[in-house]
Amino acid sequence: MSWIEVGELAEIPRLGARVVRTAGGNIAVFRTATDAVFALDDKCPHKGGPLSQGIVFENRVACPLHNWVIDLQEGCAVGPDTGCTRKHEVKVEAGKVFLLPSTAA
Amino acid sequence: MREKLVLIGNGMAGVRTLEELLKLAPDAYDITVFGSEPYGNYNRILLSPVLAGEKTIDDIMLNDDAWYSSNGITLHKGKKVTKIDRRKRIVTTEDGTDASYDRLLLATGSNPFVIPVPGNNLPGVITFRDIYDVDRMLEASQNYKHAVVIGGGLLGLEAANGLKLRGMNVTVVHLMDTLMERQLDPVAGAMLKKSLEDRGLHFLMAHSTEAIVGDEHVKGVRFKGGLEIAADLVVMAVGIRPNTDLAKSAGLHCERGIVVNDTMQTYDPRIYSVGECVQHRGIAYGLVAPLFEQAKVCANHLAQLGYSRYEGSLTSTKLKVTGIDLFSAGDFIGDDSTEDIVLKDAARGVYKKIVLKDNKIHGAVMYGDTVDGAWYFQLMRDEIDVSDLRENLMFGQHHLGDSGHGQTNRVAAMEDSAEVCGCNGICKGDIVKAIIGKKLFTLEEVRAHTKASSSCGSCTGLVEQLLAHTLGGDYSQTPKKKSMCGCTEFTHDEVREGIRVNRLKTMQTARDFFQWKNPDGCQSCRPALNYYLLSTWPSEYVDDAQSRFINERAHANIQKDGTYSVIPRIWGGETNPAELRAIADVAEKYEVPTVKITGGQRIDLLGVKKEDLPKMWADLSRAGFVSGHAYGKALRTVKTCVGKTWCRFGTQDSTTLGIKLEKLTWGSWTPHKFKMAASGCPRNCAEATIKDFGVVCVDSGYELHVGGNGGVKVRATDLLCKVETEEEVLEYCAAFMQLYREEGRYLERTAPYLERVGLSYVKQKIVEDPSGRKILAERFYESQKYAQVDPWKQHAEAEDQGEFVPLSKIG
Ligand code: SRM
Ligand SMILES: Cc1cc2nc3c(=O)[nH]c(=O)nc-3n(C[C@H](O)[C@H](O)[C@H](O)COP(=O)(O)OP(=O)(O)OC[C@H]3O[C@@H](n4cnc5c(N)ncnc54)[C@H](O)[C@@H]3O)c2cc1C
Ligand code: SF4
Ligand code: FES
Numbered sequence: 001m002s003w004i005e006v007g008e009l010a011e012i013p014r015l016g017a018r019v020v021r022t023a024g025g026n027i028a029v030f031r032t033a034t035d036a037v038f039a040l041d042d043k044c045p046h047k048g049g050p051l052s053q054g055i056v057f058e059n060r061v062a063c064p065l066h067n068w069v070i071d072l073q074e075g076c077a078v079g080p081d082t083g084c085t086r087k088h089e090v091k092v093e094a095g096k097v098f099l100l101p102s103t104a105a
Numbered sequence: 106m107r108e109k110l111v112l113i114g115n116g117m118a119g120v121r122t123l124e125e126l127l128k129l130a131p132d133a134y135d136i137t138v139f140g141s142e143p144y145g146n147y148n149r150i151l152l153s154p155v156l157a158g159e160k161t162i163d164d165i166m167l168n169d170d171a172w173y174s175s176n177g178i179t180l181h182k183g184k185k186v187t188k189i190d191r192r193k194r195i196v197t198t199e200d201g202t203d204a205s206y207d208r209l210l211l212a213t214g215s216n217p218f219v220i221p222v223p224g225n226n227l228p229g230v231i232t233f234r235d236i237y238d239v240d241r242m243l244e245a246s247q248n249y250k251h252a253v254v255i256g257g258g259l260l261g262l263e264a265a266n267g268l269k270l271r272g273m274n275v276t277v278v279h280l281m282d283t284l285m286e287r288q289l290d291p292v293a294g295a296m297l298k299k300s301l302e303d304r305g306l307h308f309l310m311a312h313s314t315e316a317i318v319g320d321e322h323v324k325g326v327r328f329k330g331g332l333e334i335a336a337d338l339v340v341m342a343v344g345i346r347p348n349t350d351l352a353k354s355a356g357l358h359c360e361r362g363i364v365v366n367d368t369m370q371t372y373d374p375r376i377y378s379v380g381e382c383v384q385h386r387g388i389a390y391g392l393v394a395p396l397f398e399q400a401k402v403c404a405n406h407l408a409q410l411g412y413s414r415y416e417g418s419l420t421s422t423k424l425k426v427t428g429i430d431l432f433s434a435g436d437f438i439g440d441d442s443t444e445d446i447v448l449k450d451a452a453r454g455v456y457k458k459i460v461l462k463d464n465k466i467h468g469a470v471m472y473g474d475t476v477d478g479a480w481y482f483q484l485m486r487d488e489i490d491v492s493d494l495r496e497n498l499m500f501g502q503h504h505l506g507d508s509g510h511g512q513t514n515r516v517a518a519m520e521d522s523a524e525v526c527g528c529n530g531i532c533k534g535d536i537v538k539a540i541i542g543k544k545l546f547t548l549e550e551v552r553a554h555t556k557a558s559s560s561c562g563s564c565t566g567l568v569e570q571l572l573a574h575t576l577g578g579d580y581s582q583t584p585k586k587k588s589m590c591g592c593t594e595f596t597h598d599e600v601r602e603g604i605r606v607n608r609l610k611t612m613q614t615a616r617d618f619f620q621w622k623n624p625d626g627c628q629s630c631r632p633a634l635n636y637y638l639l640s641t642w643p644s645e646y647v648d649d650a651q652s653r654f655i656n657e658r659a660h661a662n663i664q665k666d667g668t669y670s671v672i673p674r675i676w677g678g679e680t681n682p683a684e685l686r687a688i689a690d691v692a693e694k695y696e697v698p699t700v701k702i703t704g705g706q707r708i709d710l711l712g713v714k715k716e717d718l719p720k721m722w723a724d725l726s727r728a729g730f731v732s733g734h735a736y737g738k739a740l741r742t743v744k745t746c747v748g749k750t751w752c753r754f755g756t757q758d759s760t761t762l763g764i765k766l767e768k769l770t771w772g773s774w775t776p777h778k779f780k781m782a783a784s785g786c787p788r789n790c791a792e793a794t795i796k797d798f799g800v801v802c803v804d805s806g807y808e809l810h811v812g813g814n815g816g817v818k819v820r821a822t823d824l825l826c827k828v829e830t831e832e833e834v835l836e837y838c839a840a841f842m843q844l845y846r847e848e849g850r851y852l853e854r855t856a857p858y859l860e861r862v863g864l865s866y867v868k869q870k871i872v873e874d875p876s877g878r879k880i881l882a883e884r885f886y887e888s889q890k891y892a893q894v895d896p897w898k899q900h901a902e903a904e905d906q907g908e909f910v911p912l913s914k915i916g
Contacts (some may be wrong), residue, residue, distance in 0.1 A: 007912045015625060015651040018912035029912060033625050050667040053655040055628040062628035064655040064663050066560075069628070080543075080554045101916070 003091070003098040009035065010095065017052040017061070022101060027088055028052035029097060030072050032059060038072035039090040039099055045070070045083030107135050110407065111196055111206040113186045113351065115140025117149055118380030118396040119212025120168060125404030127176055133408055136178045137204045139196070142235055143183035145169045148544065149235070150393060150576055153425050156239050156267030160541065167544055179204075189355035191373060208407060211352055211363060211371070211378040215345040215391070220255065224317030230339045233264045242340065246271035249337030253277075253326050255314055257284040259424055259577070261342035262297075265306055266426045268340070276307040276334060278314060278326070280343075288422050288433045292449065293456050293472040300429055300454070309334075347382045347389050362389040367414040369403040379403050385415065392420050392578045397546065412620070413594055421482050423475075423573040430517040432478035432573070435468030435485055436460060443467055448499050457499060464492045476516065477501035479569040493823070493864040516570040525567050528560035536568060540575045548572065563817045590630040592616075592623045597850040601637045610642050612649055626652075633851035636738065639774055640846050643888035650908075656736035659908060660896045661718055664711065669718060671710040672735035673725050674771060677745040677763035677783075678706035687728030695721050705742035705780070707733055716910050722897035731895040734771070738852070740842075741780045743767040744792065748785030748802065755785035757802035762831055763791070766800075769835055770842060772893040773885070776849035776858075779842065780814070794822045797845075797855040798838055803827075807834050811841055811867065812859030820856040823864045826872045840871050840878040843885035 012018045012031040019026040019042050026042035028051050036059070042052045049065030059072045069078040076084040089100035110126075112119045115138050123136060140146075144166075151165040173180040184198040189209070197203040217232035219225050231241050245252070246268055254265040257279030269275045277284075283294035284301075298308055313329045317339055327333040347362035358364050358372040362384030369377050369385075379399040381391055390396060395418035402415040421434035439445055439460040448457045455473035459466060459481060466485040471478055480501065484491060491498060519525075521534030539545060539555045551568055552559040558568040588594050595603070600619060609615040615634055616626060626634065631652035638646045650658050661669035673688065692700050692710055699711040713721060722732075734741060745763030749755030763783040770781070782791040783800040792815075793799030799810040799822050806829040813822030825841070828834060844867065849858045859867060871878050900909075 004915050006915065011907060011912060013651055013907070018907065021911040021914040023916040026911070047665070048667075050663075053659070053663060053667070055631060055654065056651065057625040057627050057631065058623060065665065067628070097912075099915075 003100050006097050006099045008095055009037070009092050009097055012037070012097070015056045017054075017056060019050075019052045020099060024101070026050070026052070027099065027101060029090060029099065030056055030061060032056065032072070035092070037090050037092055037097060039088040040070070040072065040075045041086040041088075043085055044068060045075075045077055045085050046081070051085070108133065108207040109205060110134035110136045110208050110210065111204050112136065112138045112210045112212060113189075113196065114212035114214055114380065114382070115142065115144075115146055115180070115182070116212055116214045116380065117146070117167075117393055118214070118400055119210060120146040121397050121400035122210060122212065122379055122403045122407070123176075123178070124168075125401050126407050129404055129410065130408035131176075134208075136176075137181070137206075138173070138178055139181045139184050139186045139198060139202075139204075141183065141185035142237070144236060145173070145180070145182075147236065150425075150578075151541070152233070152236070152239050153263035153267060153577075156242060156264065157270045157427070158267075159427065162236060164541055186351060189351065191355055191376075194375070207375065209376045210403070210407070211357075211376060211382060212380040213348040213351060213382045215347050215381040215389075217341060218344045218346050219341050220314060220343055222314055222316050224319060224323070225341075227317055227319050227323045228321065229319070229323035229337060230317055230341065232341050233260055234345075242268060242338065243271065245338040246273050250274055251276075251335045252338040252340065253334065253336040254340045254342060255326070256340075256342035256344070257281070257308070257310075258287065258342065258344070259285060259422065261340070262301065263425055264340050264342055266301070266304070268338075269304065269306055273338070274307075275305075276309060276336075277301075278309045278312050278328075280311070280313055282311045284308075284310075285424070288424075288470075289431065289472075290437055290458060290470050292458070293431065293433075293470050296451075296454065296456055296472045297424075297429065297431060301426075345381065345391060347384065349382060352378070352382070360384055367402075367416060368406045368411075369399055369415060370406070377403050377407065386417050388417065390418065390420065392422065393546070393576070394418065394578045395420055419482075419486050420578065421478065421573075423577050425574065425577045428517050430475045430570075430574070431470075431472045432475040433468070433470040434478070434482050435466070437468035437470035439467070446495075446499055459498060461491065464490050466491060476566050476570055478573070479566050487861070489861060490863050490865075494860060516567060516574055525571070526555075526557035526560070526564045529556040531555050531557040533571065536571050537575055540572060545572075546576065561817045589633060590627055592621045592626050592630050593619055595619050597633065600634070601641070601850075604637050605641050610638065610645055611647075612638065612652065632657075636774060636776065636851050640888070643891050657738070659715065659718065660722075660732055660736060660900065661713070662736045666712075667715075668712045669715055670735070671713050671718070671721060671725075672703060672707050672733040673730035674733040674767070675707045676767050677743055677760050679745070679760055679764065684728065684730070687725070687730070691721055691724050691728075694724070703735070705735070706744050707735070707742060709735070719901045719903075719906055719909050723901035726895065726898045726901055730897075731771070732897045738775055738777050739779065740767070740770045740773050740775065741778050743770075744780075744782040744796070746783075746785050746790040748783075752785055754788060755802070756804045757785060757807065759783040759785035759791065759800070759802050762800060762802070762807075762834065765831065765835060766798075766838055769839065770889075772895075773842065773846070773889060774892065775842065775846055776851050777854040779845070779855070781838070795819065796822065798841055800834055805829070807831075809834065809837055809841075812855045812864070814854055814856050818856070823859065825864075825868065836878065836882050837871060839885040840881035841867070843881040843888075844870055846885070846888075 006020045017028045017030040028042040030038045042050050044063040046068050049063045051061050053064040054061040060069050062069050068081050075087040088102045091098050146168040148165040154160040186196050186198050188197040195205045217234045252268045252273040252275045254261045254277045257277050265275045265277045283291045284298050315329050316327045318325045325333050325335045349359040352363045353359050363378045364384050365378050371378050380396050402413045405413040443460050443462045446459045457471045460468040469481040519533045523533050543554050545551050558565045586596050635649050635652040656662050695717050697710045701709045703709045743763045743766050745760045748759030779797045781798045782793040782796045784791040784793045785802050793801050795813040795815045801808040808827050809825045810822035811825045
């Protein structure tokens with residue numbers, strides 16, 4: 001796959017997320033306070049909760065279902081919880097967000 | 106070059122300080138540690154269960170050699186420091202090893218006290234302090250028969266219990282006539298003695314040791330008055346003395362312990378000290394919980410953050426003898442200025458005594474059933490006026506029912522397989538195993554690692570007791586003030602007061618003002634801050650959607666599969682065919698899989714896709730519905746019964762009253778959810794007495810009830826007052842809600858709020874002060890002007906549907 005433009009950075013709220021719908025399921029695209037963007041499968045490693053719906057702070061998101069905290073850079077739960085969700089490459093150029101969906105399982 | 110930090114004393118307090126420091130500033134220092142014991146750092150508390158054969162030395166290691174090396178710490182094991190040269194800033198050990206420092210941390214612990222009697226240095230006479238001592242006791246238990254333990258305090262009894270379990274014949278000698286007299290009153294002491302005697306221990310009370318007899322090895326103990334008993338092993342457990350030798354020899358100011366200030370600094374500003382060797386504001390502590398608080402503060406200053414202070418601790422104690430539950434805190438003996446409440450049920454083996462002074466809990470001692478210990482301790486620490494709780498105080502916080510774990514109250518007697526946390530299915534055995542295996546000390550840690558007590562919280566008391574029982578102290582409650590979250594040292598009350606007084610009107614100014622440690626805050630403080638700002642500045646504050654939990658952000662409840670539920674407001678629970686038809690149409694149009702009547706007399710449309718929400722709301726809105734706020738920390742439902750319109754017993758029109766109440770209060774944000782009900786007569790079919798605000802109609806008017814809830818911990822309301830007109834009901838309701846809105850802490854429902862401030866206080870504000878009541882009600886009406894906007898309609902009509910639709914679709 002190659003980089004796909006998915007929208008404007010401005011369409012994602014700061015300290016928030018939007019989802020990109022794909023054939024392989026939703027991908028959550030997060031935006032931090034400092035405008036860094038991260039993309040993860042919208043599936044919590046715990047019980048599949050939609051991470052895009054969580055509260056974002058620093059480089060982390062708190063899952064809306066049972067409050068696990070997931071690190072956005074690697075997609076892994078912050079200790080002592082364990083488990084990771086798949087991450088995807090994402091970048092911002094001239095205000096536009098580009099996604100490179102990962103195909104690895 | 107990095108500064109050099111040297112730690113003397115490789116024990117619990119010192120190493121804890123390093124752990125805290127590494128979390129704050131991993132690279133600040135080159136660290137060197139000296140410890141006179143030949144081990145890494147271990148959990149001294151658990152020496153008792155090791156002696157009793159319930160744990161092994163491996164189980165109790167906290168940090169092994171690998172931990173030191175992976176953190177770049179130089180560890181000198183088995184080396185005792187004998188000299189500190191403060192001018193050259195060098196410490197030197199017995200064998201001449203030395204290290205220079207920029208900052209020095211003294212954590213030398215304490216020494217067991219050995220009573221000055223002849224024979225006290227004979228082989229076979231030992232103390233109970235470290236692994237070496239335990240090894241010697243185990244050795245003795247294999248070769249000898251008779252053990253005498255001098256000292257009937259915590260340590261002595263744990264030693265005695267352990268030696269007995271190892272097969273020795275054990276006699277405990279105590280100078281006083283009550284065991285553990287510093288922790289227990291005579292009644293509880295006698296009950297404890299009885300259960301220990303049932304386990305086969307012998308006691309010699311009120312006996313003073315005159316000499317230890319023997320030539321090459323101890324043979325016996327002789328008491329004043331001439332009695333002599335046989336002994337092959339004598340354990341001295343009569344107390345500890347802060348180990349100040351080294352500090353004194355270096356010329357540091359010491360009294361009973363090494364004197365430190367609130368930043369844990371000694372008189373030499375380069376030298377800090379923590380642990381049992383320390384004397385802070387006149388007190389030397391002998392339990393781990395306060396030492397860990399000291400460690401935290403000390404680390405903060407070593408990391409040069411400089412914002413935290415140690416202000417002393419309140420401690421409570423537990424005996425770690427499997428099968429025995431006891432708890433004590435504060436002054437439980439009392440004097441002329443105090444009064445006691447006592448419950449004694451000898452057949453059940455239960456004894457509780459609470460000492461009150463000026464209507465506040467001054468101390469408590471409990472035997473047998475200790476599950477409320479944490480609650481009493483909290484009431485004591487927070488200096489709560491308990492006059493209003495007094496009737497029920499003895500029966501504990503749970504006497505009205507606590508869902509999820511039935512009647513369990515004897516933690517010590519629980520089977521390992523007994524379920525403690527009903528939400529997450531965690532058993533006693535799992536929790537104890539985690540406390541030991543994962544080296545947990547606090548409630549927060551147990552929550553994080555086991556999930557027990559992390560959901561509905563109804564088992565918190567049990568988990569705290571398990572912690573106390575496993576580790577012997579109370580690790581969840583010691584800090585005198587509880588900060589809002591890890592992002593700040595300030596409490597909920599301080600933050601809210603600061604927002605008001607300093608006129609802070611945005612999230613950012615509030616976080617800057619209080620110097621939040623994490624610039625963004627976290628998932629627990631952000632929603633709280635958002636609420637405080639909103640309730641303080643209703644007309645000005647711009648709500649921060651990203652600081653709201655998803656339910657409030659999306660105005661619907663998220664379900665386990667990521668879909669949402671929609672619950673329209675049904676005023677007072679009364680509806681009509683047109684409304685029902687509209688709901689039915691919406692349900693069909695959006696293929697809602699489940700339609701259900703809720704526990705709150707409304708209709709729930711479950712399984713709605715997020716992107717359908719705005720369209721569905723638009724349809725509902727056209728049919729006249731507004732949001733039911735079933736998702737919010739907000740006014741929820743007003744349940745009603747049919748009342749006098751139909752019911753043969755009805756005394757007033759409770760349905761219409763309920764609708765009026767709901768029209769008045771809908772849309773308001775509250776610290777936690779707020780539920781109401783109006784019943785037409787004392788038969789109370791609307792369950793008004795388990796609501797935050799409940800009205801029970803009577804022939805002569807309306808009884809107003811406050812502070813009830815169903816849920817996790819059922820609490821029936823308290824009667825606030827009786828009024829005569831509907832207008833009054835509405836005004837009192839507005840005033841009460843406003844008081845709670847202004848004073849309730851975020852996520853504190855009216856029940857705990859009421860218990861915290863006391864019913865008398867609320868009566869004083871709402872009932873006895875008519876002008877104050879009117880002012881409160883006015884403030885409520887004012888804030889409602891901005892709050893009564895239907896969020897569903899707003900979102901349905903909004904141009905930006907970003908929250909509800911995907912950013913894009915690909916593939
Ligand atoms: C839908 C409903 C169950 C039902 O199918 O009947 C329900 C569903 C939930 N309740 Fe409830 N409660 C519902 C009536 C109740 C009632 C009964 C009542 O209101 O008369 C109670 C006990 C009464 C009370 O609150 O005093 C109740 C006590 C709780 C509690 C415990 C509150 C407490 O103070 O102990 C929670 C947990 C919490 O709020 O932290 C809770 C939390 C929840 C949550 C929000 C859990 C969550 O965070 O997701 C559930 C949302 C599911 C959803 O998405 O819809 N629910 N819940 C009921 C909605 C009523 C409504 O019309 O708005
Ligand atoms: C058997 C037992 C049971 C206990 N049970 C409980 C309980 O249930 N709950 C509770 O809260 N507390 C309990 N305690 C008390 C608790 O263990 C102590 O409060 C705590 O360990 C004190 O920590 P510390 O770091 O101040 O001292 P320590 O842990 O004693 O550490 C001090 C260390 O410094 C070393 N040292 C001293 N001088 C020098 C020197 N000059 N050079 C190098 N090293 C030196 C010592 O060898 C020691 O290893 C118990 C204690 C014992 C012995
Ligand atoms: S609706 Fe309430 S009681 Fe039922 S499972 Fe959910 S939170 Fe528990
Ligand atoms: S599904 Fe995310 S925490 Fe449970």
